[in-house]
Amino acid sequence: MAEAAAEDDAVAAIPADPDSAAKQAALTSRITGSLARRMIAIAALWISVLLIGGGFALDRVLTGAITRNFDSSLEYVLIAMIRSSEIGPDGEVRLIEPLGDQRFLEPYSGLYWQISGGSQEPYRSRSLWERSLKAPTPHIDDEIHTYDSTQFPDEELRVLERNVLLPGSKVSWRYQIAQSREALDLQVGAVRATLIPSLALLGIGLIILAALQTFYGLWPLRHIRRAIAAMRGGHHRRVIAPLPLEVQPMVEELNALLAHNEKQAEEARLHAGNLAHALKTPLTVLVNSATSSNSELAETVRREAATMQRQVDHHLARARAVGRRGAAQARAVVWDSANSVARAVAALYPDARLDASGDKSLIARVERQDLDELIGNLLENAAKYGGGSVFVTIQRDGDMAEILVEDDGTGISPADRDRVIDRGVRLDSGKPGTGLGLAIVRDVAEIYGGSIALEESEDLGGLLVRLRLPAG
Amino acid sequence: MRILIVEDEPTLGPQLKATLEGAGYAVDLATDGEDGHFLGSTENYDAAILDLGLPEIDGLTVLDRWRREKRNFPVLVLTARDSWSDKVAGLDAGADDYLAKPFQTEELIARLRALIRRAAGNASSELIAGDVRLDTRSGRVTLAGEPVKLTAQEYKLLSYLLHHKGKVVSRTELIEHIYDQDFDRDSNTIEVFVTRIRKKLGADIITTIRGLGYQLDDPQG
Numbered sequence: 001m002a003e004a005a006a007e008d009d010a011v012a013a014i015p016a017d018p019d020s021a022a023k024q025a026a027l028t029s030r031i032t033g034s035l036a037r038r039m040i041a042i043a044a045l046w047i048s049v050l051l052i053g054g055g056f057a058l059d060r061v062l063t064g065a066i067t068r069n070f071d072s073s074l075e076y077v078l079i080a081m082i083r084s085s086e087i088g089p090d091g092e093v094r095l096i097e098p099l100g101d102q103r104f105l106e107p108y109s110g111l112y113w114q115i116s117g118g119s120q121e122p123y124r125s126r127s128l129w130e131r132s133l134k135a136p137t138p139h140i141d142d143e144i145h146t147y148d149s150t151q152f153p154d155e156e157l158r159v160l161e162r163n164v165l166l167p168g169s170k171v172s173w174r175y176q177i178a179q180s181r182e183a184l185d186l187q188v189g190a191v192r193a194t195l196i197p198s199l200a201l202l203g204i205g206l207i208i209l210a211a212l213q214t215f216y217g218l219w220p221l222r223h224i225r226r227a228i229a230a231m232r233g234g235h236h237r238r239v240i241a242p243l244p245l246e247v248q249p250m251v252e253e254l255n256a257l258l259a260h261n262e263k264q265a266e267e268a269r270l271h272a273g274n275l276a277h278a279l280k281t282p283l284t285v286l287v288n289s290a291t292s293s294n295s296e297l298a299e300t301v302r303r304e305a306a307t308m309q310r311q312v313d314h315h316l317a318r319a320r321a322v323g324r325r326g327a328a329q330a331r332a333v334v335w336d337s338a339n340s341v342a343r344a345v346a347a348l349y350p351d352a353r354l355d356a357s358g359d360k361s362l363i364a365r366v367e368r369q370d371l372d373e374l375i376g377n378l379l380e381n382a383a384k385y386g387g388g389s390v391f392v393t394i395q396r397d398g399d400m401a402e403i404l405v406e407d408d409g410t411g412i413s414p415a416d417r418d419r420v421i422d423r424g425v426r427l428d429s430g431k432p433g434t435g436l437g438l439a440i441v442r443d444v445a446e447i448y449g450g451s452i453a454l455e456e457s458e459d460l461g462g463l464l465v466r467l468r469l470p471a472g
Numbered sequence: 473m474r475i476l477i478v479e480d481e482p483t484l485g486p487q488l489k490a491t492l493e494g495a496g497y498a499v500d501l502a503t504d505g506e507d508g509h510f511l512g513s514t515e516n517y518d519a520a521i522l523d524l525g526l527p528e529i530d531g532l533t534v535l536d537r538w539r540r541e542k543r544n545f546p547v548l549v550l551t552a553r554d555s556w557s558d559k560v561a562g563l564d565a566g567a568d569d570y571l572a573k574p575f576q577t578e579e580l581i582a583r584l585r586a587l588i589r590r591a592a593g594n595a596s597s598e599l600i601a602g603d604v605r606l607d608t609r610s611g612r613v614t615l616a617g618e619p620v621k622l623t624a625q626e627y628k629l630l631s632y633l634l635h636h637k638g639k640v641v642s643r644t645e646l647i648e649h650i651y652d653q654d655f656d657r658d659s660n661t662i663e664v665f666v667t668r669i670r671k672k673l674g675a676d677i678i679t680t681i682r683g684l685g686y687q688l689d690d691p692q693g
Contacts, residue, residue, distance in 0.1 A: 276552075277525075277552040277553060278552075280552035280572075280573040280574050281481050281484060281552060281573055281574075283573070283574035284484055284573045284574035284575060285481070285483045285484050285487060286574075287574050287575075287576060288484075288487055288488075288491070288576070288577050289487070291576060291577060291578075305574065309574050313554075340560045340564070341556050341560060343560070343563065343564070344556065344559045344560045344563045344564075344570070346610060346611075347563045347567075347568065347569065347570075348559075348563075348569060348570055350586070350590060352611070353610070353611025353612065353622075353624070353627060354610075354611070355611075355612050355613070355619040355620075355621070356619065357618060357619045368557070369555060369556075369557040372555070372556040372557040372560060373555055373556050373557070375556070376555075376556030376559070377556075387623055387624040387625070388623075388624030388627070389611075389621070389622055389623050389624045389626075389627060391619070391621040406621065408623030408624050408625075459621040459672075460621055460622075460623050461623060462623075
């Protein structure tokens with residue numbers, strides 16, 4: 001999981017890369033986003049909403065219960081107060097027996113009572129000392145009224161009050177009992193101190209679980225990505241990994257598409273090849289018939305037949321290579337190809353001496369037939385136009401396979417090097433050939449992501465052709 | 473000189489036959505693989521021209537059968553399939569030369585002549601001096617098994633000295649054997665070649681005998 005997360009981070013980090021293709025990929029990534037990130041974000045959103053909503057409800061219920069409990073103990077005192085009241089001889093109210101709680105006697109203890117009514121100075125607990133409780137609104141009923149009061153600047157009060165008509169008195173007495181909210185607030189605070197971290201922890205746990213679920217659930221997608229990468233890397237021709245039910249049809253479609261593409265490319269190549277080969281025998285007949293005559297018509301036929309041959313050769317070579325471009329798994333051992341082609345060139349050019357050295361196990365990501373074609377053209381050029389010695393060096397340069405073909409001919413001046421690669425230009429028109437060798441080599445090499453460069457051979461003094469192809 | 477042509481194309485076959493007859497060869501024409509194989513197995517030819525795309529039996533199979541039957545006359549393969557992979561397959565099957573269609577008859581005749589000439593003689597041998605080996609057939613020069621890059625002139629000089637191992641060879645003699653007649657001869661270039669060969673194969677390979685010339689011998693001790 002951690003590895004997958006790191007991979008995602010790597011994707012997100014790409015915009016720093018100066019390469020424009022990478023920028024493009026990063027842009028696409030920003031627009032479409034990561035599926036995993038999106039799913040985790042949604043999970044985090046609903047988990048947060050539910051937990052916050054649930055937390056508020058739970059808080060209300062718990063706080064309500066605590067407050068009711070607090071109030072009912074005050075109410076009990078209030079009723080005890082009313083029960084033990086009587087009217088004195090002067091019409092004043094008094095308590096027959098003192099209320100049990102010691103806090104009513106200590107000044108500013110936080111628990112107070114007061115009875116007010118008539119013209120009498122309010123009768124109040126010792127704890128109130130010189131203060132008195134206000135009676136803000138008159139009540140017409142005799143229900144118990146409960147409210148919070150901030151009349152004392154240093155402490156917030158919870159107040160219960162009730163109007164009472166005592167026997168033997170016409171005055172409606174207001175009984176009030178008040179307690180500092182501090183104890184209540186401490187209880188509520190203690191509940192919240194447990195509730196909020198618990199819910200937060202629960203939320204984090206749920207989000208982590210959602211992330212795990214997402215990564216595990218998306219595993220097949222990463223697996224497909226790796227399988228496709230392995231295929232592009234040339235290790236397999238198809239995506240062959242066993243995958244879950246939901247993904248398998250997609251993979252099967254992908255494989256079918258690959259097979260279809262390969263088949264079409266193969267057919268197109270076959271047709272191009274057949275057409276080109278079918279043209280060659282009639283061309284031979286035409287050329288040979290024209291050779292036996294010296295008329296202007298014969299000259300035209302010879303010239304045009306040569307052009308046709310050039311075209312056929314060129315497009316045949318391209319068709320071969322383009323058709324194989326899709327085959328990402330193409331692999332060939334460079335040494336084997338160079339060796340067998342050198343053998344063929346040596347047989348065709350008995351005066352040339354060919355030799356090779358270098359890495360015998362180096363692999364190029366090129367179809368064997370195309371590699372034969374590339375090396376064959378270079379060796380033939382060297383054998384035909386060089387001084388007789390041809391030397392092939394095979395080496396790895398980073399992630400490229402390098403094939404150096406040197407000869408001891410006169411070489412090609414730097415000014416002519418670009419021109420000679422271009423189609424149809426030949427510097428030595430005295431020898432037979434279509435002059436297309438290097439153009440074909442360049443085209444085919446570029447199709448595979450390689451290149452050719454013309455240089456001067458230090459050891460042999462002639463031309464050095466540096467063919468670079470992606471190494472396997 | 474008797475030549476066998478195996479070519480199924482109805483115009484090209486007779487055209488080739490006529491051209492070669494005009495050039496002074498005795499020519500038999502077979503128009504399918506079966507017939508061609510039979511003629512090649514039973515008659516004695518100096519060379520054969522074999523098309524690869526043939527009805528009945530294809531050209532490569534015909535060639536392979538001839539070679540199994542120890543029919544060793546030189547074979548020039550003629551084909552529209554001119555990719556290097558095809559050439560390698562043809563030459564590995566025992567062909568001596570490979571000519572891609574379309575071709576010109578002059579080239580065909582020139583190659584045929586060279587083929588017959590080469591088949592006539594040319595025994596192969598390897599020349600050895602110490603760690604240096606030169607294969608006159610493949611033109612391969614190795615130093616302790618590793619191939620060495622030599623230019624054509626360097627190769628000719630080394631080859632001449634190896635052919636006359638132990639002998640003192642004068643500059644004049646070297647010039648006469650290395651350059652063709654029309655070449656502007658300059659005896660100083662010999663010294664340049666010797667220096668370069670010494671650089672590539674080791675300083676002891678060629679000894680300068682003052683006033684006489686050069687000597688190549690197996691290294692002493």
